Structure formats: C-alpha cells, structure tokens
Amino acid sequence: MGIISRGFGGRRRESVPGLPPGQYLTHDFPVLSAGPTPRIPLDRWRFTVTTETGEKTSWDWKEFQALPAEDVTVDIHCVTKWSKLGTTWRGVSIETLLENVDTVAEYSMVHSFGGYTTNVPLEDLLDGKAWIAYQFDGEDLHPEHGGPARLLIPHLYFWKSAKWVNGLQLMPEDEPGFWEAAGYHMYGDPWREQRYQGD
Amino acid sequence: MARTAVSGRLTWRAATLAEARWESPTARTLVLDVPDWPGHLPGQHIDVRLTAEDGYRAQRSYSIASAWQPGGKVELTIQRLDDGEVSPYLTDVIEVGEQLELRGPVGGWFVWRPQQTAPVLLVAGGSGLVPLMAMVRARAVAGTRQPFRLIYSVRTPEDLLYGDELRRRVREDQGLDVHHVYTRKTPDGWPSPAKRIDVAALNTYGWPPDFGPDCYVCGPTTFVETAADILVALGHDPRRIRTERFGGTS
Amino acid sequence: MTSTPLDGSSTAGGGLPLDGNAMAGDLREIFAVDVTAARYVCAGCTHTDAVGTLMVWPHSPGLVARCPHCSDVVIRVVRAPGRVFLDLRGSVRLEVPLEGG
Ligand SMILES: Cc1cc2nc3c(=O)[nH]c(=O)nc-3n(C[C@H](O)[C@H](O)[C@H](O)COP(=O)(O)OP(=O)(O)OC[C@H]3O[C@@H](n4cnc5c(N)ncnc54)[C@H](O)[C@@H]3O)c2cc1C
Ligand SMILES: [Zn+2]
Numbered sequence: 001m002g003i004i005s006r007g008f009g010g011r012r013r014e015s016v017p018g019l020p021p022g023q024y025l026t027h028d029f030p031v032l033s034a035g036p037t038p039r040i041p042l043d044r045w046r047f048t049v050t051t052e053t054g055e056k057t058s059w060d061w062k063e064f065q066a067l068p069a070e071d072v073t074v075d076i077h078c079v080t081k082w083s084k085l086g087t088t089w090r091g092v093s094i095e096t097l098l099e100n101v102d103t104v105a106e107y108s109m110v111h112s113f114g115g116y117t118t119n120v121p122l123e124d125l126l127d128g129k130a131w132i133a134y135q136f137d138g139e140d141l142h143p144e145h146g147g148p149a150r151l152l153i154p155h156l157y158f159w160k161s162a163k164w165v166n167g168l169q170l171m172p173e174d175e176p177g178f179w180e181a182a183g184y185h186m187y188g189d190p191w192r193e194q195r196y197q198g199d
Numbered sequence: 200m201a202r203t204a205v206s207g208r209l210t211w212r213a214a215t216l217a218e219a220r221w222e223s224p225t226a227r228t229l230v231l232d233v234p235d236w237p238g239h240l241p242g243q244h245i246d247v248r249l250t251a252e253d254g255y256r257a258q259r260s261y262s263i264a265s266a267w268q269p270g271g272k273v274e275l276t277i278q279r280l281d282d283g284e285v286s287p288y289l290t291d292v293i294e295v296g297e298q299l300e301l302r303g304p305v306g307g308w309f310v311w312r313p314q315q316t317a318p319v320l321l322v323a324g325g326s327g328l329v330p331l332m333a334m335v336r337a338r339a340v341a342g343t344r345q346p347f348r349l350i351y352s353v354r355t356p357e358d359l360l361y362g363d364e365l366r367r368r369v370r371e372d373q374g375l376d377v378h379h380v381y382t383r384k385t386p387d388g389w390p391s392p393a394k395r396i397d398v399a400a401l402n403t404y405g406w407p408p409d410f411g412p413d414c415y416v417c418g419p420t421t422f423v424e425t426a427a428d429i430l431v432a433l434g435h436d437p438r439r440i441r442t443e444r445f446g447g448t449s
Numbered sequence: 450m451t452s453t454p455l456d457g458s459s460t461a462g463g464g465l466p467l468d469g470n471a472m473a474g475d476l477r478e479i480f481a482v483d484v485t486a487a488r489y490v491c492a493g494c495t496h497t498d499a500v501g502t503l504m505v506w507p508h509s510p511g512l513v514a515r516c517p518h519c520s521d522v523v524i525r526v527v528r529a530p531g532r533v534f535l536d537l538r539g540s541v542r543l544e545v546p547l548e549g550g
Pocket of ligand 2: 492494495516519
C-alpha cells in the first residue's frame with residue numbers, strides 16, 4: 001500500500017550524488033544505542049588485544065594516550081541510511097596497536113564495555129583503514145558517541161565502528177558479532193549495499 | 200493452509216481523518232475512520248507510518264484515546280514536539296479527509312479489562328494520559344464500579360488534556376478521583392508550588408499498597424521510571440505495576 | 450515506538466528505552482498472536498515475566514529487548530526489506546497464552 005503524506009517532510013536529509021546507494025546526507029549525528037550507555041571511568045579503562053593463541057597485550061588509558069595518534073577526516077555511513085561527510089577524529093591506528101603482536105589470524109572480533117561485539121576481517125583494520133578514536137570534532141568523545149574510545153572503521157557501515165571498545169580478539173575463522181548474528185551482513189560494505197545477510 | 204496463519208497477522212491499513220480537534224494549544228485529537236476496525240482494549244496502541252514524496256518513511260506509536268464501542272471511531276491524541284519529526288505533521292499538517300497508514304490495535308500487556316476487580320491507580324505524565332483516559336472512558340462505557348484514581352502530571356494548566364471531560368467525569372462517574380501535579384506553573388490559588396511528581400503525591404492521592412491496586416504508569420521514559428520507583432518504594436507489588444514508556448528526553 | 454529501519458524508516462528519538470509493549474506492532478506483523486503478553490524466561494538470569502516488561506531500545510539498527518533484571522539481551526528483531534530476523538537466544542522459553550485457552 002502506498003499512501004504518500006503530502007506535506008510530510010521527515011527529518012532534514014538530502015540525497016546527494018556521490019553517496020553510497022540508498023544513503024541520505026545528514027548534518028546531525030544521530031545516536032543509535034542498543035542498550036544503556038556505559039560510563040567508564042578512565043582509571044578503569046583498558047584495551048586488550050588477544051591473539052589466536054591467547055597471548056594478550058593491553059594498555060591502560062595513560063599508556064594508550066602515549067601512543068602515536070593521528071587526526072583523520074572521513075565520511076561515515078550508517079546502515080539506518082544516514083551518511084555524514086567530513087567528520088574529524090583523533091585516535092590510534094590499529095596498525096600501531098598490532099605492531100608488536102604476533103599473529104597469523106585473518107579475522108577479528110571487536111569487544112566493548114556492555115557486551116557489544118562486531119566482527120571485522122583483520123586486513124580491513126590495517127593500512128590506515130581503522131583507528132581507536134578518542135576525540136571527535138576536537139573534543140573528548142562523548143559517552144553517547146562511544147567515549148572514552150570507539151573503533152572508527154569508516155569504509156564499513158557504522159555499526160562496525162563499535163562504541164566503548166575494550167578489546168580486539170584475533171581469530172582464525174570469521175564469527176558473527178552482535179548485529180551480524182541477528183541478520184546484518186558479515187562484512188557490511190556500504191558501496192555494495194551489504195546491509196543484511198544475503199545482500 | 201498458510202493462509203490462516205497469514206490472515207492472523209497484522210498489516211498496514213489505510214485510515215481516513217474524519218475529524219480533528221485541539222485539546223490544548225499543542226495537542227490535537229485525530230478521529231480516524233478505519234474500515235473493519237476489530238475493536239480494541241483500553242491501553243492498546245497503534246503504529247502510524249508516514250511516507251514522504253521521495254519514499255522516505257517514519258513510523259511512530261500512538262495510544263488509542265477512545266473507548267471502543269461498536270460503530271465507534273478510533274481516536275488518537277498527539278502532543279506536538281516542536282523539533283519532532285512526526286508529531287508536528289499530525290498536529291499541524293494533516294487535514295480532515297486525508298489518509299494515513301496504521302497498524303493495530305496492538306499490545307496485550309498494558310491494558311485494563313473491565314473484568315479486573317481491583318482498584319486502579321493511573322499515573323500520567325503529559326501525553327501519557329492518553330491510554331489512561333481510554334481506561335477511564337472504558338470504565339464508564341462498561342458501567343463498572345472499580346474505584347479509579349488518576350494522578351496527572353502536566354507542566355502548566357494550559358497543557359491539560361481533556362480538562363472539561365475530566366471535570367465532568369469526576370462529577371458524574373462515581374468512584375473516579377483526579378489529582379493534578381503541575382511541574383512548571385500552577386493555576387492561580389493552587390495550594391502548593393509547581394513541583395515534579397513525588398512520594399507525597401503518590402502516597403496521598405494513590406491507593407495504599409494493601410488495597411492491592413492495579414497500577415498503570417505512562418508518560419515520558421524518565422517520568423515513568425521515577426513514578427514506578429516511588430510506587431515500589433511505597434510498597435506496591437511490582438507485578439501489579441504496568442508501565443508504558445513513551446521515550447523522549449524529558 | 451518506532452521501530453526498526455525498514456526501508457530506512459526513521460526511528461523515534463530520545464535515546465531512552467521503551468517497554469516491551471512497544472514491540473507489539475512489529476511482532477504482530479510476524480506472529481498471529483500478541484507476543485507482548487507472553488512470558489519469557491531470561492537465559493542469563495532465569496527471571497521470568499511478560500515480554501511487555503522488557504526494556505526496549507528502538508534507536509538502533511534493530512529492536513533490542515533486554516531483561517529488566519539483569520539487562521541481558523532477550524530478543525532482537527531486525528527488519529530487512531521483505532524479511533524479518535528474530536533472534537531469541539536470550540530467552541530460554543516463551544510461553545504464549547492462546548485465546549480461549
Ligand atoms: C507505545 C507508545 C505509545 C505512545 N502514545 C503516544 C500518544 O498517545 N500521544 C503522543 O503524543 N505520543 C505518544 N507516544 C510517543 C510517540 O510515539 C512519538 O515518540 C512522539 O510523537 C515524538 O515523535 P516525533 O517524531 O515528533 O519526535 P522525534 O523526531 O522522534 O523526536 C523526539 C525527541 O527526541 C529527540 N531526538 C530525536 N532523535 C534523537 C536521537 N537519536 N538521540 C537523542 N535525541 C533524539 C528530538 O530532538 C525530540 O526532542 C507513544 C510512544 C509509545 C512507545
Ligand atoms: Zn535476566
């Protein structure tokens with residue numbers, strides 16, 4: 001059934017050329033949350049990389065802040081169809097974190113405070129394609145947007161950019177995370193419109 | 200054979216706006232004509248779906264305000280949120296004679312049935328009054344005598360919904376009491392300053408827990424959580440407290 | 450509520466949770482009976498109550514319903530064009546009342 005509501009505009013949005021298929025441009029930063037927003041005191045924050053053999057490398061907040069950081073400007077694409085262009089972030093590249101980590105794993109699971117998980121092939125995290133970001137728009141990342149720190153992996157749909165991250169687990173085989181297990185695409189490339197399983 | 204299963208499921212249907220009236224400067228009641236409406240229970244809601252000219256869609260839930268009577272219409276009351284996406288369209292744009300898509304009635308949990316014999320406590324915050332008003336109206340339609348108490352929190356006297364009707368019902372519907380809580384501005388001569396709903400209000404104007412009342416709490420999420428916490432702290436059985444959170448930020 | 454982005458439908462704002470009751474419409478599009486009146490048993494903590502009492506976060510790529518007792522995820526609903534994914538691994542069991550039963 002198709003009833004068009006004359007005079008219903010909906011939230012401000014623009015279809016502009018150059019966006020991935022099916023996306024609208026937004027100037028807001030909508031907050032999507034699947035649960036209560038965890039408030040993580042910095043003295044309890046820790047990020048741990050676990051290899052396929054169980055070897056762990058971890059950083060507390062201070063150590064993490066001491067790592068070389070990068071400023072990046074990227075476009076982000078949410079599977080709920082909004083895209084936001086030219087967002088600016090500061091964070092540590094995953095490559096930096098994995099520098100001294102010995103692994104032959106091809107996949108990874110990103111873990112968050114609050115229990116959220118998402119899977120990403122390891123090669124998608126390397127070569128300057130992904131960061132653990134702790135600033136947005138020049139300011140400390142707000143808890144609503146994933147602070148103290150979130151994954152930023154702009155070339156995949158934004159659900160992959162897990163908020164409130166606390167760990168990266170390297171895995172020999174791919175496994176679904178929170179949304180992937182519930183029907184979303186295992187990889188999630190916005191340019192190929194890989195929203196749902198089977199897309 | 201799949202047909203029976205399929206026909207038991209709900210789909211979107213067209214409703215026509217038959218009539219509309221303002222309940223307050225910012226809230227409007229929509230009277231909808233829905234062909235083959237199956238009837239509903241007080242407390243149930245419908246989902247509304249709007250489609251813009253470019254195919255963009257938005258979906259929201261609205262409680263049913265009217266009590267069901269055969270041949271009756273479906274009434275919604277929408278509170279406008281100025282920066283909202285859907286509510287300003289429903290309060291200020293859609294005109295009588297136009298159509299919208301809806302799905303319902305739905306929800307078998309936050310409902311009151313006239314067969315329930317316990318006293319009832321209704322706690323409303325703002326537009327959270329809507330499904331509770333359906334319960335007040337359904338009680339009158341059923342002609343039953345369970346004692347009802349309504350505690351209704353609004354910002355200012357101008358925001359009151361169904362003001363005249365509630366005043367009339369307090370006079371005419373035996374066993375219905377209404378108490379108002381004003382959070383920003385009180386009417387002239389009101390005995391207490393504006394304040395949020397608190398232990399005193401729920402203790403004084405609600406039912407004692409040993410009466411075993413069925414409690415219904417509805418409104419913005421933060422309001423519902425505050426009121427429900429107070430009821431539990433006062434000793435009400437959590438299993439007899441049903442909540443309907445409308446979401447929102449305030 | 451609002452619901453999951455079907456065809457990009459926008460969801461309601463506010464970021465605050467709703468009650469399980471708010472999933473009624475989306476679940477009635479899948480089931481012939483009202484599932485919000487059904488009882489769930491939480492896989493995390495064995496708490497049991499009506500689905501209508503779950504805490505629902507609608508502002509995400511799907512509907513996430515959590516146990517009010519332990520906050521574990523009990524139900525996830527993801528809408529895709531032409532299909533629905535329903536993930537119930539967080540509930541050990543659903544007990545659905547039948548009309549006239
Ligand atoms: C079961 C149920 C029954 C309901 N019954 C009624 C009823 O009878 N009457 C009634 O008036 N309402 C009712 N509601 C509320 C209704 O569904 C809508 O939420 C309400 O009309 C607001 O919709 P909107 O599109 O106008 O606002 P929205 O555009 O959804 O915005 C709502 C507010 O949240 C803010 N916001 C938007 N998006 C975000 C975000 N991502 N993060 C943070 N903040 C954000 C906005 O700035 C705005 O202030 C009911 C809700 C439920 C769940
Ligand atoms: Zn639980």
